[in-house]
Amino acid sequence: MYSVAVVGAGPAGSSAARFLSERGHDVILIDRKEVVGVPKQCAEGLFSDCLPEFATEIGSFVTGEIRYLEVVFPNLASYRVRCNLFMLDRPKFDQHLLKLAERSGAEVALGEKVERIDPESGMIRLRGGETIKAGAIVGADGPASRVAKSMEVKNRLIPAAQMEIAWPEDDAIYAYLDHDLCPHATSNTQNCSSYSCWIFPKNERGTANVGCFGTFPTLERFLSKYRIAGDVVERNGGAIPLGLAERLQRGRAVLIGDAGGLTNPFTGGGLYPAARSAKVAADAIDRFLRGETERIEYESRMRRDFVASGLHMKGRDALAALSNDELCRLGDAMDGLVFPGLRLSASPILVYRGLRHPGIMRPKYAPLLNLLFRYCLAGKVW
Numbered sequence: 001m002y003s004v005a006v007v008g009a010g011p012a013g014s015s016a017a018r019f020l021s022e023r024g025h026d027v028i029l030i031d032r033k034e035v036v037g038v039p040k041q042c043a044e045g046l047f048s049d050c051l052p053e054f055a056t057e058i059g060s061f062v063t064g065e066i067r068y069l070e071v072v073f074p075n076l077a078s079y080r081v082r083c084n085l086f087m088l089d090r091p092k093f094d095q096h097l098l099k100l101a102e103r104s105g106a107e108v109a110l111g112e113k114v115e116r117i118d119p120e121s122g123m124i125r126l127r128g129g130e131t132i133k134a135g136a137i138v139g140a141d142g143p144a145s146r147v148a149k150s151m152e153v154k155n156r157l158i159p160a161a162q163m164e165i166a167w168p169e170d171d172a173i174y175a176y177l178d179h180d181l182c183p184h185a186t187s188n189t190q191n192c193s194s195y196s197c198w199i200f201p202k203n204e205r206g207t208a209n210v211g212c213f214g215t216f217p218t219l220e221r222f223l224s225k226y227r228i229a230g231d232v233v234e235r236n237g238g239a240i241p242l243g244l245a246e247r248l249q250r251g252r253a254v255l256i257g258d259a260g261g262l263t264n265p266f267t268g269g270g271l272y273p274a275a276r277s278a279k280v281a282a283d284a285i286d287r288f289l290r291g292e293t294e295r296i297e298y299e300s301r302m303r304r305d306f307v308a309s310g311l312h313m314k315g316r317d318a319l320a321a322l323s324n325d326e327l328c329r330l331g332d333a334m335d336g337l338v339f340p341g342l343r344l345s346a347s348p349i350l351v352y353r354g355l356r357h358p359g360i361m362r363p364k365y366a367p368l369l370n371l372l373f374r375y376c377l378a379g380k381v382w
Contacts, residue, residue, distance in 0.1 A: 002028045003289055005124055005134035006106075007114055007147050009036045012257025012274035013140030014097035015054060019282035021104035025289060028132065029098075029106045030124075031141075032113045037094030041238035043162065043200040043209045045173055046271050048084040053275035056100065061093040062086045063204045068172035068338075073331025074180065074324045081339045085173060087202055114141070117150035119253035136285045136296060137253040140278070143239045145259035151250040155261045157239040160268065161219045162211030165230035170201035170208070179324050181212065181221050195320050196268075197222045207233055213240070213268065240268050243313050248299040256281050262308060265316040266371065273307040280305065311374065314367035 006017045009031035017029040045066070051058070066085040072078045102108050116125040117137060124132040139147025143157050176197040197212040197219070210228065212219045216237065223229070241261040248260050256262065257274035264273065284298035302308050322330070 002026050002107075002132065002134040004028075004136045004138060004285060005030065005122075005132055006138040006140055007031075007117070007124070008139065008141035008145075008257075008259065009033070009098050009101075009108070009110070010094060010140060010142065010257065010274070011054070011097055011271055012259070012278050013138065014094070014101045015275050015278035016138050016140060016256060016282050017106040018097070018101040018104045019055075019279060020285060021101065021106040023282070023286045025286065027101075027106040028109060028134070029101055030109045030112050030114060030126075030132075032111070034111045035091075035095075036098050036110070037091035039236050040090040041160075041162075041236055042088075042090045042271075043173075043198055043211060043268075044088045044090050044202070045200050046086050046088055048086055050272040050275070051086065053272060053279065054097065056096070058086070059092075059096055061089050061096050063089050063202065066171065066173050066201065070172045070174050071334075072174055072176045073327050073334075074178045075328040075331055077328065077331030077335035079334040079337040079339070080172065082341045087200065087204075114146050117147055117253065119147075119151050120251035122252040135252065135289055138281055138285070139253060139255040139259040140257050140274075141259055143241050143258045145255065147253055148245065148255055148259050151247060151253055151255070153245050153247050153255070155241040155245055155259075156243055158213055158242045159215050159237065160211060160213055160240050161216045161237040162209055162235070163219065163232050164202070164207050164209050164234040164236075165228075165232050166206060167199075167201050167208030167210075167230055168206070169203045173201065174199040176222065176226065177319070177322075177327050178222070178225070179320075179322070179327070181214070181218055181225070199228070240270070244303075244308055244310070248302055249296060252296070254281050254285070254296060254298045260302075262302075264307070264312050266312045266319070276305065276307045277302060306374065309374075311367065311371050315371035318365055318368040 003025035004020050004027045006013045006029045009029050017027045021027045064087040069081045069083050070078050113127040114124055115127050122134045139145050141147055143155055179195050200209040212222055241258055241263050242265050243261055245261040248255050256277035258270055262273040262277045263270035280302050281298050284296050287293050288296045
Protein backbone atom coordinates (compact mmCIF):
# COMPACT_ATOMS: atom_id res chain seq x y z
CA MET A 1 0.00 0.00 0.00
CA TYR A 2 1.44 3.34 -1.09
CA SER A 3 0.26 6.79 -0.16
CA VAL A 4 0.53 7.90 -3.80
CA ALA A 5 1.20 6.20 -7.13
CA VAL A 6 2.42 8.52 -9.88
CA VAL A 7 2.08 7.19 -13.42
CA GLY A 8 4.55 8.83 -15.81
CA ALA A 9 8.08 10.03 -14.99
CA GLY A 10 8.30 13.08 -17.22
CA PRO A 11 8.75 16.58 -15.75
CA ALA A 12 5.21 16.63 -14.32
CA GLY A 13 5.29 13.17 -12.75
CA SER A 14 8.82 13.38 -11.34
CA SER A 15 8.04 16.78 -9.84
CA ALA A 16 4.80 15.58 -8.24
CA ALA A 17 6.53 12.48 -6.84
CA ARG A 18 9.30 14.59 -5.38
CA PHE A 19 6.99 17.21 -3.84
CA LEU A 20 4.90 14.50 -2.17
CA SER A 21 7.90 12.48 -0.97
CA GLU A 22 9.40 15.60 0.58
CA ARG A 23 6.20 15.93 2.60
CA GLY A 24 6.71 12.48 4.04
CA HIS A 25 4.43 10.37 1.85
CA ASP A 26 5.23 6.89 0.57
CA VAL A 27 5.33 7.36 -3.22
CA ILE A 28 5.91 5.03 -6.16
CA LEU A 29 6.75 6.56 -9.56
CA ILE A 30 5.99 4.30 -12.53
CA ASP A 31 7.01 4.73 -16.17
CA ARG A 32 6.85 2.37 -19.14
CA LYS A 33 10.20 3.63 -20.48
CA GLU A 34 13.53 2.21 -19.38
CA VAL A 35 15.14 5.64 -19.92
CA VAL A 36 13.09 8.78 -19.44
CA GLY A 37 13.34 11.79 -21.74
CA VAL A 38 14.04 9.91 -24.96
CA PRO A 39 13.14 10.38 -27.66
CA LYS A 40 12.85 14.11 -27.07
CA GLN A 41 9.54 15.68 -28.11
CA CYS A 42 10.20 19.30 -27.26
CA ALA A 43 11.66 22.50 -28.70
CA GLU A 44 13.79 22.48 -25.49
CA GLY A 45 13.25 26.08 -24.44
CA LEU A 46 12.15 27.26 -20.98
CA PHE A 47 11.82 30.88 -19.92
CA SER A 48 14.09 31.47 -16.94
CA ASP A 49 11.23 32.88 -14.86
CA CYS A 50 9.51 29.50 -15.11
CA LEU A 51 12.40 27.37 -13.80
CA PRO A 52 11.72 28.12 -10.09
CA GLU A 53 8.41 26.21 -10.36
CA PHE A 54 10.50 23.04 -10.61
CA ALA A 55 12.26 23.99 -7.34
CA THR A 56 15.70 23.27 -8.78
CA GLU A 57 18.85 25.21 -9.55
CA ILE A 58 20.48 25.57 -12.95
CA GLY A 59 22.39 22.40 -13.79
CA SER A 60 24.14 20.69 -16.66
CA PHE A 61 20.76 20.31 -18.35
CA VAL A 62 20.91 24.03 -19.24
CA THR A 63 22.96 24.18 -22.41
CA GLY A 64 22.69 27.87 -23.31
CA GLU A 65 20.70 31.09 -23.04
CA ILE A 66 18.68 33.06 -25.56
CA ARG A 67 18.06 36.81 -25.29
CA TYR A 68 15.21 37.48 -27.71
CA LEU A 69 11.91 36.11 -28.97
CA GLU A 70 11.34 37.23 -32.57
CA VAL A 71 7.88 36.99 -34.10
CA VAL A 72 7.94 36.77 -37.92
CA PHE A 73 4.96 37.47 -40.20
CA PRO A 74 4.28 36.09 -43.71
CA ASN A 75 5.79 39.21 -45.36
CA LEU A 76 8.93 38.78 -43.18
CA ALA A 77 8.08 41.83 -41.07
CA SER A 78 9.05 41.05 -37.47
CA TYR A 79 9.42 42.37 -33.97
CA ARG A 80 11.50 41.24 -31.00
CA VAL A 81 10.86 40.85 -27.28
CA ARG A 82 13.81 40.76 -24.90
CA CYS A 83 13.68 37.66 -22.73
CA ASN A 84 15.82 35.25 -20.78
CA LEU A 85 15.24 31.77 -22.07
CA PHE A 86 17.21 28.66 -21.16
CA MET A 87 17.88 26.08 -23.82
CA LEU A 88 17.65 22.62 -22.28
CA ASP A 89 18.95 19.18 -22.99
CA ARG A 90 15.54 17.58 -22.43
CA PRO A 91 16.77 14.04 -21.77
CA LYS A 92 19.20 15.41 -19.14
CA PHE A 93 16.48 17.64 -17.69
CA ASP A 94 13.98 14.79 -17.37
CA GLN A 95 16.63 12.52 -15.83
CA HIS A 96 17.68 15.28 -13.41
CA LEU A 97 14.10 15.65 -12.16
CA LEU A 98 13.78 11.88 -11.85
CA LYS A 99 16.94 11.73 -9.70
CA LEU A 100 15.57 14.47 -7.45
CA ALA A 101 12.39 12.45 -6.97
CA GLU A 102 14.39 9.32 -6.16
CA ARG A 103 16.65 11.18 -3.72
CA SER A 104 13.58 12.56 -1.96
CA GLY A 105 12.50 8.99 -1.18
CA ALA A 106 10.19 8.10 -4.04
CA GLU A 107 10.40 4.50 -5.24
CA VAL A 108 11.07 4.45 -8.99
CA ALA A 109 9.79 1.64 -11.23
CA LEU A 110 10.98 2.04 -14.82
CA GLY A 111 10.05 -0.30 -17.66
CA GLU A 112 6.69 -1.05 -16.04
CA LYS A 113 3.56 -0.70 -18.17
CA VAL A 114 0.28 0.11 -16.47
CA GLU A 115 -2.52 -2.08 -17.79
CA ARG A 116 -5.50 -0.96 -15.75
CA ILE A 117 -6.42 1.75 -13.24
CA ASP A 118 -9.42 2.00 -10.95
CA PRO A 119 -9.65 5.68 -9.94
CA GLU A 120 -12.25 4.97 -7.28
CA SER A 121 -10.36 2.32 -5.29
CA GLY A 122 -6.81 3.42 -6.10
CA MET A 123 -5.92 0.02 -7.59
CA ILE A 124 -3.35 -0.18 -10.41
CA ARG A 125 -2.65 -3.34 -12.38
CA LEU A 126 0.73 -3.67 -14.09
CA ARG A 127 1.68 -5.75 -17.09
CA GLY A 128 2.45 -9.19 -15.73
CA GLY A 129 -0.36 -9.14 -13.20
CA GLU A 130 1.16 -7.27 -10.25
CA THR A 131 -1.26 -4.93 -8.51
CA ILE A 132 -0.56 -1.76 -6.56
CA LYS A 133 -2.92 0.03 -4.22
CA ALA A 134 -2.53 3.71 -3.41
CA GLY A 135 -4.37 6.36 -1.47
CA ALA A 136 -4.14 8.65 -4.49
CA ILE A 137 -3.14 8.29 -8.14
CA VAL A 138 -1.44 11.02 -10.18
CA GLY A 139 -1.82 10.68 -13.94
CA ALA A 140 1.24 12.22 -15.57
CA ASP A 141 1.48 9.81 -18.48
CA GLY A 142 1.29 12.20 -21.41
CA PRO A 143 -1.27 13.20 -24.05
CA ALA A 144 -2.62 9.66 -24.57
CA SER A 145 -2.86 9.08 -20.83
CA ARG A 146 -4.02 5.67 -19.63
CA VAL A 147 -5.04 7.26 -16.32
CA ALA A 148 -7.19 9.75 -18.25
CA LYS A 149 -8.75 6.86 -20.17
CA SER A 150 -9.66 5.17 -16.89
CA MET A 151 -11.45 8.42 -15.96
CA GLU A 152 -13.32 8.37 -19.30
CA VAL A 153 -11.38 11.43 -20.46
CA LYS A 154 -9.94 11.80 -23.94
CA ASN A 155 -7.71 14.74 -24.82
CA ARG A 156 -8.06 16.57 -28.12
CA LEU A 157 -4.67 16.19 -29.79
CA ILE A 158 -2.92 17.98 -32.65
CA PRO A 159 0.26 16.74 -34.35
CA ALA A 160 3.63 18.45 -34.08
CA ALA A 161 6.69 17.78 -36.24
CA GLN A 162 10.28 18.84 -35.66
CA MET A 163 13.77 18.51 -37.12
CA GLU A 164 17.08 19.35 -35.54
CA ILE A 165 19.20 20.91 -38.28
CA ALA A 166 22.59 22.61 -38.58
CA TRP A 167 22.26 26.29 -37.58
CA PRO A 168 24.70 29.18 -36.97
CA GLU A 169 25.05 30.82 -33.55
CA ASP A 170 22.00 32.94 -32.82
CA ASP A 171 20.64 35.12 -30.01
CA ALA A 172 16.92 34.61 -30.66
CA ILE A 173 14.19 32.02 -30.91
CA TYR A 174 11.71 32.55 -33.73
CA ALA A 175 7.95 32.13 -34.03
CA TYR A 176 6.59 32.25 -37.59
CA LEU A 177 2.90 32.97 -38.17
CA ASP A 178 1.63 31.88 -41.58
CA HIS A 179 -1.76 30.45 -42.51
CA ASP A 180 -0.71 29.40 -46.01
CA LEU A 181 1.26 26.52 -44.50
CA CYS A 182 -2.02 24.82 -43.66
CA PRO A 183 -3.00 22.49 -46.54
CA HIS A 184 -6.59 23.76 -46.63
CA ALA A 185 -6.03 27.32 -45.46
CA THR A 186 -8.80 29.87 -45.94
CA SER A 187 -9.30 33.37 -44.63
CA ASN A 188 -11.01 31.94 -41.56
CA THR A 189 -9.44 28.63 -40.53
CA GLN A 190 -9.75 28.37 -36.78
CA ASN A 191 -9.45 24.61 -37.09
CA CYS A 192 -6.09 24.88 -38.84
CA SER A 193 -3.37 23.85 -36.38
CA SER A 194 -0.46 24.77 -38.67
CA TYR A 195 -0.45 28.56 -38.35
CA SER A 196 2.73 28.58 -36.25
CA CYS A 197 6.28 27.30 -36.75
CA TRP A 198 9.36 27.77 -34.62
CA ILE A 199 13.15 27.83 -34.59
CA PHE A 200 15.00 27.25 -31.30
CA PRO A 201 18.80 27.54 -31.77
CA LYS A 202 21.06 25.23 -29.77
CA ASN A 203 24.27 27.24 -30.01
CA GLU A 204 26.40 24.77 -28.08
CA ARG A 205 25.69 22.13 -30.73
CA GLY A 206 25.58 24.36 -33.78
CA THR A 207 22.02 23.21 -34.47
CA ALA A 208 18.43 24.38 -34.05
CA ASN A 209 15.13 22.66 -33.34
CA VAL A 210 12.86 23.66 -36.22
CA GLY A 211 9.24 22.59 -35.91
CA CYS A 212 5.57 23.30 -36.46
CA PHE A 213 2.06 22.56 -35.34
CA GLY A 214 1.26 20.01 -38.02
CA THR A 215 2.86 17.12 -39.87
CA PHE A 216 6.19 16.72 -41.66
CA PRO A 217 4.74 17.80 -45.03
CA THR A 218 3.71 21.06 -43.34
CA LEU A 219 7.20 21.43 -41.92
CA GLU A 220 8.70 20.82 -45.36
CA ARG A 221 6.48 23.58 -46.80
CA PHE A 222 7.72 25.93 -44.09
CA LEU A 223 11.39 25.14 -44.79
CA SER A 224 10.88 25.59 -48.52
CA LYS A 225 8.87 28.82 -48.35
CA TYR A 226 11.29 30.57 -45.99
CA ARG A 227 14.41 29.03 -47.57
CA ILE A 228 15.56 27.44 -44.33
CA ALA A 229 18.21 24.81 -44.93
CA GLY A 230 20.70 22.78 -42.94
CA ASP A 231 21.89 19.22 -42.53
CA VAL A 232 19.29 17.22 -40.63
CA VAL A 233 20.60 15.76 -37.39
CA GLU A 234 17.36 14.34 -36.03
CA ARG A 235 13.65 14.11 -36.79
CA ASN A 236 11.03 13.80 -34.08
CA GLY A 237 7.34 14.35 -33.67
CA GLY A 238 4.46 13.80 -31.33
CA ALA A 239 1.09 15.10 -30.23
CA ILE A 240 0.17 18.18 -28.23
CA PRO A 241 -3.08 18.40 -26.24
CA LEU A 242 -5.23 21.27 -27.48
CA GLY A 243 -7.30 22.54 -24.61
CA LEU A 244 -7.89 21.57 -21.00
CA ALA A 245 -9.38 18.12 -20.37
CA GLU A 246 -13.09 18.11 -19.57
CA ARG A 247 -12.28 16.45 -16.23
CA LEU A 248 -9.10 16.65 -14.13
CA GLN A 249 -10.00 14.28 -11.33
CA ARG A 250 -12.20 11.36 -10.47
CA GLY A 251 -12.25 9.51 -7.18
CA ARG A 252 -8.65 9.16 -6.02
CA ALA A 253 -7.08 10.02 -9.40
CA VAL A 254 -5.96 13.42 -10.73
CA LEU A 255 -4.44 14.47 -14.07
CA ILE A 256 -1.47 16.81 -14.38
CA GLY A 257 0.65 18.13 -17.25
CA ASP A 258 -0.08 16.81 -20.73
CA ALA A 259 -2.34 14.10 -19.32
CA GLY A 260 -4.82 16.79 -18.27
CA GLY A 261 -4.44 18.87 -21.42
CA LEU A 262 -2.41 21.34 -19.38
CA THR A 263 -0.34 22.75 -22.18
CA ASN A 264 -0.60 26.24 -23.56
CA PRO A 265 -2.68 26.04 -26.77
CA PHE A 266 -1.46 29.53 -27.64
CA THR A 267 2.26 28.59 -27.67
CA GLY A 268 2.33 24.81 -27.32
CA GLY A 269 4.43 25.13 -24.16
CA GLY A 270 4.00 22.35 -21.63
CA LEU A 271 6.91 22.54 -19.17
CA TYR A 272 5.66 25.35 -16.96
CA PRO A 273 2.09 23.96 -16.75
CA ALA A 274 3.63 20.57 -15.90
CA ALA A 275 5.46 22.00 -12.89
CA ARG A 276 2.59 24.22 -11.83
CA SER A 277 -0.02 21.44 -11.93
CA ALA A 278 2.37 19.08 -10.11
CA LYS A 279 2.70 21.59 -7.30
CA VAL A 280 -1.06 22.19 -7.01
CA ALA A 281 -1.77 18.45 -7.10
CA ALA A 282 0.88 17.68 -4.48
CA ASP A 283 -0.57 20.25 -2.11
CA ALA A 284 -4.15 19.01 -2.61
CA ILE A 285 -3.19 15.33 -2.19
CA ASP A 286 -1.05 16.10 0.87
CA ARG A 287 -3.98 17.81 2.58
CA PHE A 288 -6.30 14.91 1.68
CA LEU A 289 -3.93 12.24 2.97
CA ARG A 290 -3.47 14.14 6.22
CA GLY A 291 -7.23 14.22 6.72
CA GLU A 292 -7.56 17.98 6.30
CA THR A 293 -10.07 17.59 3.49
CA GLU A 294 -12.71 14.93 2.77
CA ARG A 295 -11.69 14.67 -0.88
CA ILE A 296 -8.79 15.74 -3.07
CA GLU A 297 -9.47 19.41 -3.80
CA TYR A 298 -7.39 19.66 -6.96
CA GLU A 299 -9.62 20.32 -9.95
CA SER A 300 -11.36 23.40 -8.57
CA ARG A 301 -8.00 24.95 -7.64
CA MET A 302 -6.38 24.07 -10.95
CA ARG A 303 -9.18 25.55 -13.01
CA ARG A 304 -8.75 28.88 -11.21
CA ASP A 305 -5.04 28.97 -12.10
CA PHE A 306 -3.90 31.09 -15.05
CA VAL A 307 -2.15 28.14 -16.72
CA ALA A 308 -5.55 26.42 -16.99
CA SER A 309 -7.41 29.53 -18.11
CA GLY A 310 -9.71 29.23 -21.10
CA LEU A 311 -8.27 32.58 -22.16
CA HIS A 312 -5.35 30.74 -23.78
CA MET A 313 -7.67 28.84 -26.10
CA LYS A 314 -9.62 31.99 -26.94
CA GLY A 315 -6.35 33.76 -27.75
CA ARG A 316 -5.22 30.84 -29.88
CA ASP A 317 -8.50 30.82 -31.79
CA ALA A 318 -8.31 34.59 -32.35
CA LEU A 319 -4.80 34.25 -33.77
CA ALA A 320 -5.71 31.22 -35.87
CA ALA A 321 -8.64 33.15 -37.36
CA LEU A 322 -6.41 35.88 -38.83
CA SER A 323 -5.82 35.67 -42.55
CA ASN A 324 -2.34 36.15 -43.97
CA ASP A 325 -3.37 39.62 -45.19
CA GLU A 326 -4.34 40.56 -41.64
CA LEU A 327 -1.12 39.08 -40.27
CA CYS A 328 0.91 41.07 -42.79
CA ARG A 329 -0.82 44.33 -41.86
CA LEU A 330 -0.16 43.59 -38.21
CA GLY A 331 3.46 42.79 -39.05
CA ASP A 332 3.85 46.12 -40.85
CA ALA A 333 2.55 47.93 -37.76
CA MET A 334 5.03 46.11 -35.49
CA ASP A 335 8.01 45.81 -37.84
CA GLY A 336 11.39 46.57 -36.30
CA LEU A 337 10.19 47.06 -32.75
CA VAL A 338 12.24 45.68 -29.85
CA PHE A 339 10.19 45.43 -26.67
CA PRO A 340 12.09 45.76 -23.36
CA GLY A 341 10.39 42.62 -22.15
CA LEU A 342 7.02 41.15 -21.40
CA ARG A 343 6.24 43.68 -18.71
CA LEU A 344 3.71 46.47 -18.23
CA SER A 345 6.53 48.95 -18.88
CA ALA A 346 6.56 47.70 -22.48
CA SER A 347 2.80 48.04 -22.91
CA PRO A 348 2.56 51.70 -24.04
CA ILE A 349 4.53 50.92 -27.20
CA LEU A 350 2.43 47.83 -27.78
CA VAL A 351 -0.83 49.79 -27.39
CA TYR A 352 0.40 52.61 -29.65
CA ARG A 353 1.39 50.26 -32.46
CA GLY A 354 -1.78 48.27 -31.99
CA LEU A 355 -3.91 51.38 -32.44
CA ARG A 356 -2.08 52.12 -35.69
CA HIS A 357 -3.14 48.76 -37.09
CA PRO A 358 -6.48 49.17 -38.94
CA GLY A 359 -9.16 47.24 -37.14
CA ILE A 360 -6.93 45.66 -34.46
CA MET A 361 -9.29 46.86 -31.73
CA ARG A 362 -12.20 44.99 -33.28
CA PRO A 363 -14.13 42.70 -30.88
CA LYS A 364 -12.80 39.54 -32.60
CA TYR A 365 -9.30 40.38 -31.36
CA ALA A 366 -10.35 41.07 -27.75
CA PRO A 367 -9.31 37.59 -26.43
CA LEU A 368 -5.86 37.94 -28.01
CA LEU A 369 -5.31 41.43 -26.58
CA ASN A 370 -6.64 40.31 -23.20
CA LEU A 371 -4.21 37.39 -23.17
CA LEU A 372 -1.24 39.61 -24.05
CA PHE A 373 -2.23 41.98 -21.24
CA ARG A 374 -2.42 39.07 -18.79
CA TYR A 375 1.06 37.94 -19.85
CA CYS A 376 2.30 41.47 -19.17
CA LEU A 377 0.79 41.27 -15.68
CA ALA A 378 2.44 37.89 -15.07
CA GLY A 379 5.76 39.09 -16.50
CA LYS A 380 6.27 35.84 -18.40
CA VAL A 381 4.87 33.64 -21.12
CA TRP A 382 5.04 29.86 -21.45
